[in-house]
Amino acid sequence: MTHKKRQHASPAGGFRRAVQQLETAAEEYYRAPYRGAIARAKRDEDDLFMLFVFAEMLGIPNPAAYFTLELQPLLLERFHDWHRRMGMEHSPLDHFRCC
């Protein structure tokens, strides 16, 4: 019997496992009903952030452009989904055509 197995077979190990299972069930019980609502809220925040990052390219003056420019390569993958979600069928940027 390995050391790990011995630990689980002991009363302390069994108790720890029971607590872990309880915590997992409680986490699931806590998060599952609101998973969708929270994901949507996060997406709304991310969309706003995307607007900040690409503001200059869309012709909106952005005082933080020096910093947000650095982030553009990191967010390019999400750009296509974002402009479609914002109601623009094709990329609004002349020099950056993702579709």
Added chain:
Amino acid sequence: MSAILLAVGGLAAFAVGYRVYSRFIAERIYRLSEDFATPAHTLEDGVDYVPTNKFVLWGHHFTSVAGAAPIIGPAIAVIWGWAPAFLWVVLGTIFFAGVHDLGALWASVRNKARSIGALTEDVVGVRARSVFMIVIFLLLLMVNTVFGVAIAKLFVSFPSSVLPAWSAIAVALVIGYLIYRRGVGLLWPSLIGVITLYVTVYLGDFIPIALTDGTLGLAAHAQWILILFIYATLASLLPVWLLLQPRDYINGLQLFVGLGVLYVAVVILSPNIVAPAFNTNLPEGTPPLVPLLFVTIACGAVSGFHGLVSSGTTSKQLDKETDARFVGYLGAVGEGSLALATIVVTTAGFATLAEWEGLYSKFGGGSLDAFVNGGANVIAGGLGLPREFAVTLLTVMAVLFAGTTMDTGVRLQRYIIQEWGNIYDLPWLTNSYLATLVAVSCCLALAFGAGGASGGGGLILWPLFGTTNQLLAGLTLLVISVMLVQLERPAWYTLLPLIFLLTMTILALVYQLLDFYRASQWLLLGLDAVILIAAILVALESLSAFMRARQRLIRAAGPVE
């Protein structure tokens, strides 16, 4: 008669209903299949569509559908005696609610987890969908108003509950913050949170908080209603992770603790039922048992709200189609058991018949006061806890249930108003703050319009709320029945409940219409008329949908030689 007989008899009937009737419905009528790929698998996205363990899913479903309504309804309805309320809760749960909830889940799962509202349009027609939207709005309007009035009434009657009820909000905010902003695990914050809540329940008795009549020229009851709706406005605008989610979680824990405490106390104390089986000494002004019983107890016997939960959230998380029986039917049974506990404590929690009749001196008089007082007597006698503590415990339980429903209800009302703003091209109505303001103003107008300047008579709305709830259940049963007819399966098991519910709802609406006319309550009369028109439209839509479905079947079968 011993209350244990009532409790055990009811629970045994639920167990038989689940073992036998739900199996029959699941296997022969809905024909649930283990092999059917549920939307949780076919559309799995890790957000909305997630296969979930059936026990966890049952926990969500049960706590989402059970709230203050299965307490208030039966607590009012025992005025006709314990037997009618008991029979309607038990038979309603087994033959109506279980079949309805399971059916809504099945219908949604078989249609890519679409909501019952969307299915109404697909299966019945566009007109029925419009009626559905109106009924939902009226339901939310009334549920928010009634619960606001009920909480205010509890705060006035039991000032010891004010501190713990508001502390629960602080506890929820702290849990939400710790989990989402600090990344703390759930176990310890929830344990500490629940313990803190019960400590404040204990402290509540030493620090009662009562508002004084006359501040700003308003009665204490009216002041609480205003405060509660200001709170609901703010709460419905906050991010869900901060308040609603942890509050729902605490409520769920409270529900299990409360139900357990009540049943254990009944078994230990074994009190006798003091209320009559059929009350022949009804107070003046009590409406007739038929049809009012069937709308006074909506949640706890059958409730349209469950269809929204089944098809909105639960169906997206169902791992196997066969789990629907456990989650849907047993979810309804869970709510039935809460209604049953309410019947037991409101009829057996008093020393004498005179004491009981004192509380039930007018229709709507017993209500939550009877639940809290009767339940506290049973808990104090059975478990030896101080009666004052038990009073605060049960009041807080009812307040938190109603409060969370208000938070969600105002938020949903706002969504509907914003949707109307989009449909009718009114951009100002799509603004979150303005839409919330419109929603809350409607509720306040109804609370004070129906309940007078003090808002104290607002519970008069309860049977009217029941009619909209039953109407919604009727629409869900209609969708399920039409689907069954289209699949050439027996539809009587959903059709008979539909006919019964529509008949009772229309009769209750006509009775109340005349009653409001006699009492010159014009606001309620107008509201009643709108619901009555919606009910008649549902009945006509049902007829036409069945005729269409039958004709389609006859055409498909071809000409008879």
